[in-house]
Amino acid sequence: MKDIPVTVKRSLELLGLFLIGFIIVIGKIIIMPLLMSFFISIMLLPLFRFFRRLRLAEGLAIFLPILFMFIVMALIVWLFYNQMRFLLYDFQTIQQNLTTHLNKLSLWISRVFDFSPKEQVEFMNQQSNKLLNYAASIFSGAAGSATGTLIFLGLLPIYTFLLMMYRGILMKFILLCFEPKEHENIQVVTGQIENMSKRYLLGLLIQLCYITLLLWGILAVFGIKHALLIGIIFAFLNLIPYLGALIGNIIGVLITLASSESIVDILFVLGAIAAVQFLDNNILMPRIVGSQVKLNPLISLIGIIIAGAMTGVSGMFLALPIMAVLKIIFDRTEQFKKWGVLLGDERPAKKPMRMPAIRRRQKI
Structure with missing residues (x-):
């Protein structure tokens, strides 16, 4: 691997990123609830350990935290539903207020831009006709989104339960993928990831x-x-x-x-x-x-936008914790340390070109 030119290495890394992104876009219905379940399972670990200390069976100790989480989510949905109902009770008042504000806006446009109310109405009618042409595609997209949401919510508790139940097997698999001399480093990384995820999500x-x-x-x-x-x-x-x-x-x-x-x-x-x-x-x-989460705001914003374009709202929500996990891994991996520098917010005290370590690498 050391004999491979640097340009080839960078090309392989970028190709790997592209393939990972392609796989995520194709399989986002399965992958996104898996990623969400990963972070939820980490957040629920303290509750699981508490129930295990009470000598409950492992399956029950996993089920109770997940049940508690869904009860909290149901209460939030119920509260939001009630507030929306109160908003709809004021429908007539809302209609009157919107008419008042639109009339004021129309008068202001007429006065400032010399755009008469009649022309404004014609313009709005034209735009309404254009919007109607897109109605079928919007509704079909909404139906697909609703189906994806149901699949997401259905897979979430199943993934969370299985990840917590078989976390030991997954850890053993990860250790077997590396040489024994790397196991201590892996243990440190997993500890940092668990600590970061718990503190961030809580x-x-x-x-x-x-x-x-x-x-x-x-x-x-x-x-x-x-x-x-x-x-x-x-x-x-x-x-x-x-x-x-x-x-x-x-x-x-x-x-x-x-x-x-x-x-x-x-x-x-x-x-x-x-x-x-x-x-x-x-x-x-x-x-x-x-x-716990020291990320470059520029890269974070770009990552959130890309994640939203690839996977929707769930990707935008998970973008920061995923990038934080990647930064922890990159920082402790010599081959990918440069990517950890890119994700981080630690600005150099002086110009990078004047740093001796970078100059030595350039000479080599």
């Missing part, structure tokens, strides 16, 4: 709770309608790094526009979201997660 759950409660409390103080719904939606979208917060802001503004005639309420919503984000990013989340 941190996300805590983040979900306090963002919902903080936003709900602040917006309720200012008298914003549907404050709890805005808090729930923003908290869940915020789980998708970078892009989720932007979408959450837009949805929060739209809900406020639909339920209030005052533009000031929109400023309250934006201000509350900005304050909660500041607390989350600079004070709360760093203390909860600590330094």
